[in-house]
Amino acid sequence: MSDVVGPGAADEGRRALGSLRAPLAHRSNALHAGAWWLWALGLATAASRTTNPLLLGLVVAVAGYVVAARRTDAPWARAFGFFLALGAVVVAVRVLFALLLGSPIGGSEVLVTLPEVPLPDWLAGVRLGGRVTAEALYFAFCDGLRLAALLICLGAANALADPGRLLKSLPGALYEMGVAVVVAMQFAPRLVADLVRMRTAQRLRGRADRGVRSLVRVARPVLEGALERSVALAAAMDARGYGRTAAVSPAVRRATHGLLLGGALGVCVGVYGLLSAEGAGFGLPLLLAGVAAAVAGLWLGGRRSPRTRYRPDRWGARAWLVAGAGAVAAAGVIVAARADPGALTPAAVPLTAPTLPLGAAATVLVGLLPALVAPVPAKAGARRPAPVAAERGEGAA
Amino acid sequence: MIRFSSVSVRYGEDAPPVLAGVDLTVPEGELCLLVGPSGVGKSTLLGTVSGLVPHFTGGTLGGEVTVAGRSTADHPPRELADVVGTVGQDPAAHFVTETVEDELAYGMESLGVPPDVMRRRVEETLDLLGLAELRDRRLDALSGGQRQRVAIGSVLTPHPRVLVLDEPTSALDPAAAEEVLAVLQRLVHDLGTTVLLAEHRLERVVQYADSVLLLPGPGRAPVLGAPAEVLERSPVRPPVVRLARVAGWSPVPLSVRDARRRATGLRERLASRRPPSPRAPAAGGAPLVETEGLVVRRGGVDVVRGVALRVAAGEAVALMGRNGAGKSTLLGAMMGLHAPARGTVRLAPAPGDDGGPVVPHRTAPGALLRHAGLVPQDPRDLLFAETVAEECATADAEAGAAPGRCGELVRRLLPEVAEATHPRDLSEGQRLALALAVVLTAAPPLLLLDEPTRGLDYAAKDRLVAILDELVSAGHGVLLATHDVELAAELADRVVVVAEGEVVAEGPTARVVTGSPAFAPQVAKVLAPEPWLTVGAVARALEEGPE
Known part of the structure; x- marks a missing residue:
């Protein structure tokens, strides 16, 4: 009997182990x-x-x-x-x-x-x-x-x-800034790709495609191209709704600003208190209050942005x-x-x-x-x- | 759906208006095709619909454009994003995120569409555009046709009521263009989307259009009407309309199918005549370029696989095949941009040199110019100077030609351009002509052109064909990689079809292009089985009268 049960149990055990093993990554x-x-x-x-x-x-x-x-x-x-x-x-x-x-x-x-x-x-x-x-x-x-x-x-x-x-x-209030940073980060690799392509094209004009001089010669057209593309991207992003804002009441807007500013101030003073010898008492509570205010401010600020998140x-x-x-x-x-x-x-x-x-x-x-x-x-x-x-x-x- | 009331646009106070007196309405659910010669303000007109003109480009907008009841003067583009979807000429410039799926969702995220709706629409759009297998792919790893489809998909997901497209099929091979157009057709039919699109390659689009909006010239009032009526008096006409004029058909047919039903008489008239035979290349001469079992590897992949190809003096050869088939790499290998992994590329010795053939990637760039010249896909890559005159002066110096030679070529190819113009201010066609002049300064016996007709209108294309024709007659060899079947039919003696880096068909143009529906020009489709390829050939044959 045990001969029959054995493989079954082993199978089950293997399956349990298999579910623990890291799966292939997907979205x-x-x-x-x-x-x-x-x-x-x-x-x-x-x-x-x-x-x-x-x-x-x-x-x-x-x-x-x-x-x-x-x-x-x-x-x-x-x-x-x-x-x-x-x-x-x-x-x-x-x-x-x-x-x-x-x-x-x-x-x-x-x-x-x-x-x-x-x-x-x-x-x-x-x-x-x-x-x-x-x-x-x-x-x-x-x-x-x-x-x-x-x-x-x-x-x-x-x-x-x-x-x-x-x-x-990121919280909704920071998203737009974040997109700007990510787009700026994509700028550099594209610039390098352009540079490589333009240097290759120098060969077609009968110039050497190596050396510092060839780099200097293509620098201006490459930058011009990059600038043109940035403007085109900005236009495309605008046309796709980047920067849309939802209507919020002035009270909410004022509360957002107050909370963010107060939070930042609280964090600064709190950190100072923690690090300096004499302020150890008020440092931690002030820091925590500052963080709480900042989080609330970000959450409120997020209401201005109608964005949702895909997956x-x-x-x-x-x-x-x-x-x-x-x-x-x-x-x-x-x-x-x-x-x-x-x-x-x-x-x-x-x-x-x-x-x-x-x-x-x-x-x-x-x-x-x-x-x-x-x-x-x-x-x-x-x-x-x-x-x-x-x-x-x-x-x- | 889109209403223009006495719209005019001017950039600058005393500049002449780019658009004037635009007063018309595009009804809901129509596919409206915007046609006109280059530089007539098509992109500007499209920009006024999405609000990018004047909010983004500057300039002064006179009159009013309303889209779904919203005036573009009061609404910046982002406030119109839920009703207008815009795709510009270069889809790559449009991408914000990194992967296909995120890109499709981006517009919806901005508009605040709920997550479950986003998920459903992304899946639907992936299926609608045939992108399901590419969903996790990075955007920079896509081919041209795939990019265009993703760009269209990315503006479709927010379900805009108006879609504005600027030359969506120009960069695509015929099959990919068909795919994109089929998608547009479905949007118009199934979703009732209003589509406004500008396109130079009318032969691809015109049969799908419900109406045609013609901009006859800069600052002149536009004409909106049924496609057949408008195209009859348009300065830009697809081959099938030109054929109708030659054959005296009215109203003009717009599709190959319409034309074929009328063409019985014409076919009979042409039955007794023979089309002009292709040029006979100079007999006995060594080929200008010859490849033997050429393999080029890029990024660990064999892009060109065992290609054997030769181009002789006095012949024009068209290299066709889908986007990403290895055409550009093959041309690049002939200029020494890529060293062959196996096999050989050899160029004939320059005129006046004695000695054997040269190997491009081992030849100094300066010396190579006298053997062959390449006009790349984006002519801007070739232009470095700040004025046309400066560009010419450097070209003369580099090619070791007599000063003024390039300037002379520019005056011939671009009579209308001032010498102080910045190359980036030229139109697409003018830029191509300038690049061509720069390359021709060194008088290379072999001329390589990579996708030369992208963004050219019919007039510019005709001029290019005339110039190349002249060069071939003067004994140059021309090898052009192109998606433009009409260009291949006009110019090439031979067509070589490549797929996945291998030659899959090769032969005289008439035989190869009529052999496959994707590559057949409109005239050939209309007059099949008679072997006619171009309107010009038909017109000449009819003028000559019966034999």
Whole structure:
């Protein structure tokens, strides 16, 4: 009997497991763009609380793995490489500054002594050249790595979240501004495409299509074309109802302005109170009141815009999991930093090999969860049979 | 539905009016075709309906335009968005979002249509326009015809009562144009939408029109009436109407079907005559360009696949095929813009050179000019200077020609244009002529043209045909990629049809174009099975009298 039941139960088990597995992404199950940002901000928060190079490396690795596993073939997804390069530059610059300008860290392991440039008296406290210690370089490296990890986390959000979809989740009052930003962002890639096409066309006039001179020559016509297109786009948007407003009573309008201004003021004073020593008492309540007023103002302001939303991303269980993974990573590192500051911000003097704090590392690893639960994007080759027409620019692209 | 009462438009205080004395009404549910020579103010007239003129373009609007009872003077375009849908000449300039589905929904979102209604209308529109498979596609990965359909769909979803279209089929291949027109036809019939559209390629549209609005000349009063009546005295006429004039039919037929029913007599008269035979290319000469098993790969896809093609001196060859078939890439490969992945492209040695054929992508651009010249799809890509005269001076210098050679060509091709004009201020046809002059300055034996008749009216097209005809007679070889079957019939000796980067048909024009209904010119359809292609040939044969 058990022979018969066995396969059936296994089947059922497999089906249950199958429903947990990440599905192929499509419009209806697309992960909310905000979830990606929360996840990335969580990782960034984790990175900001430590200078342990091993832990920072782990954060970067987690972000990189998730991007590799879940990015689409959309243009913004290519941004991640740029952020990686930016991170490397940040580390290099930080180390270079420590090398040239010295560091307050001091330390005893002198690697090299650079010739010191004598500076005038009024530049007291600034040093150019002089002793370079291993401790100072190591400290600068860790510090730079922290900033780089932060940038890379933001890069991951950029690569994974569709800016257009994120826009749809903005409050109605901010939508129009958001469209302007997104359209402006499309401007740059089109400008580059034009530039490439025009440079190619130089060949048709018998000019070299490489070098700086060819670039200078096409710059003006390319800009002219871009400007013409912007005006055409603005006209098209206007003709399609962009900027329509619904009639609202003057009272509502005044209330909107009052709430937004009061909210902004409250947030500013509240933040000041939180950060300054003497205002700790009134800081938090004022901040909360300010945020509440601003939210109410935005909500009221949204009534002026008659817009509706077509298929906005839904915040489902997978979005909770992705955002939660970021939150766990952040919380884990914050707690670990309180409990064991020595392991998360290891002292540079004396120089010791860093050790990986296991608890914090485990929570950072939770950040890998999106690579399991987020829907898998459809692959490029399968659904893009016609890049031909696109590249040929048929229809005066 | 659309009422113009003594409308006039002028840009600038002392400039002559672009439009004057427009006083007419377009009733609801009509497909009204706006015709007239280039530069006569067709786009301006369309703009007054959507409110873009004067709210967006500036200028002064005299009189009043009302659409569904709303005056465009008091309502900016966005307040008219729920009654008027507008698609401009370049659909790509119209897109706000990134994917097909979002683009279809954008207008409805702005108008505040409830989400469930939006969802339903997007699905309906995807089906209506045959876009269901493209719904998740990014807009910049669409072909020309697909873009045009998405642009039309994006203004259809808010269910406007008036649709305004500026040259919706100009950039499309015949099949894609048919698709778009079929959609318009359905809108007019099923939804009662009023459509006002401007189009140069009358042969494609006129049979669908309920009325024709003719703008005879700049500032002259327009004429609105039944298509047959108006076209009889219009300066722009599709081939079938010109044929009617030659054959003396009145009232003029508008569709091939009408014409065929009248053409029995004409067919009999022509039965004893033979159409002029195609030009005989110079015998024995080496081809000006020859490709052998040419494969060009772009973006990881083989765009041109194993093409073998040759163009000899003194012949004109038309390259036809749907949007995205690889025509432009093939022309580009001949100019060395794309290196072949496999196979070869060779150009004949320049006149006066000794030595063998050259390989375009390995030849210096300056030297290549004396072998071949390409006028690209958008002639603006070729024009860099700020005045026509400056453009000519640089062209002379680049081609190593005697100073003034380009200027001379411009005076011949564009007698009406002042030398100080900015190239961007020229009309589409004038710009093409300027680009052609620039390319011809180097006197290349082989001339390549990519979609040269887009946006040209019949007069400009006739002028282009005359110029190219002359060049071919003088021993140049011409290879043109085109969707315009009438142009191919007028000019080409041979037609090569490409599909998905491969040559699928090749032969004398008469045989290839009559072989497929999509590529047959109107005259051929009317007079089949007699092998006549152009009105000109028929007219000459009738003048000569019986043999």
